[in-house]
Amino acid sequence: MALLIGATDYQGSSGLLIFYVAPIAIASWYGGKRIGGVIAVYCAAAWFVAVTFFGSAQVFSWSSMWSLVARAFIFLVLNHVIARLHESMRQQKELTEFIVHDLRSPLSSAITGLLTLQQSPGSMLEDDREMVQLALVSNQRALGLVNSMLDVAKLETGKMPLRIERVALDSMVSNCFEQVALWAKSDDIRLVSDVHVYQCYLDPELTGRVIVNLLSNALKFSSPGSEIKVTVANSGHGGIKVSVQDHGPGIPPDYVESLFEPFSQAKGTKGGTGLGLTFCRLAIHAQGGRIWVESALNRGTTMHFTLPGRNAPESVGTTTVSEIA
Numbered sequence: 001m002a003l004l005i006g007a008t009d010y011q012g013s014s015g016l017l018i019f020y021v022a023p024i025a026i027a028s029w030y031g032g033k034r035i036g037g038v039i040a041v042y043c044a045a046a047w048f049v050a051v052t053f054f055g056s057a058q059v060f061s062w063s064s065m066w067s068l069v070a071r072a073f074i075f076l077v078l079n080h081v082i083a084r085l086h087e088s089m090r091q092q093k094e095l096t097e098f099i100v101h102d103l104r105s106p107l108s109s110a111i112t113g114l115l116t117l118q119q120s121p122g123s124m125l126e127d128d129r130e131m132v133q134l135a136l137v138s139n140q141r142a143l144g145l146v147n148s149m150l151d152v153a154k155l156e157t158g159k160m161p162l163r164i165e166r167v168a169l170d171s172m173v174s175n176c177f178e179q180v181a182l183w184a185k186s187d188d189i190r191l192v193s194d195v196h197v198y199q200c201y202l203d204p205e206l207t208g209r210v211i212v213n214l215l216s217n218a219l220k221f222s223s224p225g226s227e228i229k230v231t232v233a234n235s236g237h238g239g240i241k242v243s244v245q246d247h248g249p250g251i252p253p254d255y256v257e258s259l260f261e262p263f264s265q266a267k268g269t270k271g272g273t274g275l276g277l278t279f280c281r282l283a284i285h286a287q288g289g290r291i292w293v294e295s296a297l298n299r300g301t302t303m304h305f306t307l308p309g310r311n312a313p314e315s316v317g318t319t320t321v322s323e324i325a
Contacts, residue, residue, distance in 0.1 A: 021078065023039055023043065024036060024039050024040050024043060024075055024078055024079055024082075025078070025082055027039040027079075028040075028078070028079045028082035028083045028086070029082055029083070029086050032083055032086075032087075033079065033080065033083035033084075033087075036079035036082065036083050037076060037079050037080075039079070040072070040075035040076050040078065040079045041072060041075070041076070043071075043075055044068055044071040044072035044075050045068070045072075048067070048068040048071075103142075103146050104143065104146050104147070104150075107139055107142055107143045107146060108143065110135075110139050111136065111139045111140060111143060114132055114135055114136040114139065115136065117132050118132055118133070118136065133182050133186075134182075134186065136182065137182045137183050137186070140179065141183070141216065144209070144212065144213070144216070144276075145275070145276070147209070148209075148213070148275050148276055148278075148279040149275055151279060151282075151283075152275055152278055152279050152282060155279070155282035155283060155286055156282060158286075160206075160283075160286060162203050162206070162286060162287065163203050163204070163205065164201055164202060164203055164287075165201065165202075165203075165204065166199055166200075166201055167199060167200060167201070167202055167204045167207075168198065168199050169195055169197055169198065169199060169200060169232050169240065170193070170195045170198070170232075172204060172207070172208055172211075173193045173195055173211065173230055173232065174193070175208060176208055176211040176212050176215060176230075177191045177193065177215075177230075179212050180212060180215045180216060180219060183216070183219055184219060184228070187219060187222070187224055188224040188225055189219060189222050189224065189225075189226055189227070189228060190226075190227045190228070191215070191227075191228055191230070192227055192228070192229045192230070193229070193230045193231075193232075194229065194230070194231045194232070195230075195231075195232040196231075196232060196233045196234065197232050197233065197234050197240050200238070200239070200240045200307065200309065201238075201309065202240075202287060202307050203283075203287055206283040206286070206287065207283070207287070207307065209279070209283065210279075210280045210283050210284060210291075210305065211230065211242065211244065213276040213277070213279060213280050214244040214280060214303045215228060215230070215244060216276065217276060217277065217303070218244055218245075218246035218248070218301070218303075219246075221246060221248030221249060221301070222246050222247065222248050223247075223248065226246070226247045226248070227247065228244065228245065228246050229243075229244075229245045230242065230243070230244050230245075231243045231245070235306045235307075237308070237309050238308075238309020239289075239306055239307055239308045239309045240306065240307055241304060241305070241306045242304070242305055242306075242307075243302050243303065243304045244302065244303045245300065245301075245302040245303075246300050246301055246302075247299075247300040248300055248301060249297065249298060250295045250296050250297040250298055250299055250300060250301055251293065251295040251297075251301055252297065256293060256295060259277055259293055260277045260278060260280070260281040260291065261278065280303075280305070284305045284307070287307055287308075288307070288308045289305055289306045289307040289308060290305065290306055291303070291304065291305035291306075292304055292305075
């Protein structure tokens with residue numbers, strides 16, 4: 001298509017791009033195939049009028065008529081491709097949201113049933129309790145993935161409302177540990193927290209899910225008997241810095257730059273879709289913070305993120321150290 005456009009545009013490709021292709025692409029993407037088609041025909045006709053009455057070509061010459069037909073055809077093809085691409089992306093998004101919504105309900109029901117069984121352990125054998133715990137962990141991980149798929153789209157479009165409030169950070173970290181405690185216990189991995197800031201203003205649900213996602217990512221790569229540490233420190237001006245450190249194999253340098261992009265996964269990842277870290281990036285950016293990774297092969301990985309103070313009072317300088325084996 002580029003060769004055809006270049007061949008027909010003997011007056012210069014920059015003018016073609018600015019005055020013809022760009023308006024057609026915008027109209028086709030946002031207005032649909034019909035509006036884009038009207039703009040495509042209009043652009044071809046506008047070029048024909050300009051060349052015929054203001055250029056060096058003869059009035060209604062065969063060359064100008066041929067250029068008119070060629071340009072109209074190319075512009076209409078461009079309109080068709082862009083409009084179909086936009087429609088395909090819209091349908092894919094709607095299908096994903098439909099599937100994810102349908103998955104959330106049965107997963108929530110399964111988790112509720114498993115929690116009910118877990119609360120009455122007297123009627124189960126030890127092996128049965130372990131199976132219930134394993135099923136509960138698996139369903140919670142699946143539900144977290146489903147929620148991430150929904151919320152990534154909301155965060156990308158700016159439709160995720162923020163609920164900023166004063167949060168006790170040691171309690172938030174402990175709650176995050178509880179959500180992955182069964183997984184950590186089954187893999188014989190210790191979870192350790194070192195909280196140096198008592199409280200901060202942030203969105204507790206989004207931030208908590210970020211920490212859980214980072215913990216889950218660390219658990220995937222940690223070997224039995226190792227340790228995962230969460231550190232919360234003051235970053236200045238009332239803000240905080242949270243670090244999640246593991247002692248896994250590390251991330252190859254080629255994957256570090258694209259680690260937070262959708263569907264990007266480092267080599268050796270066990271399961272997942274690559275949306276967990278994308279959700280983390282979007283959730284932190286939505287709160288005005290930033291997130292990054294430090295990793296070295298065979299020396300482990302540390303995920304960091306910072307959040308601003310949001311006019312919060314000065315954080316209380318205290319140290320809380322807790323551990324979940």
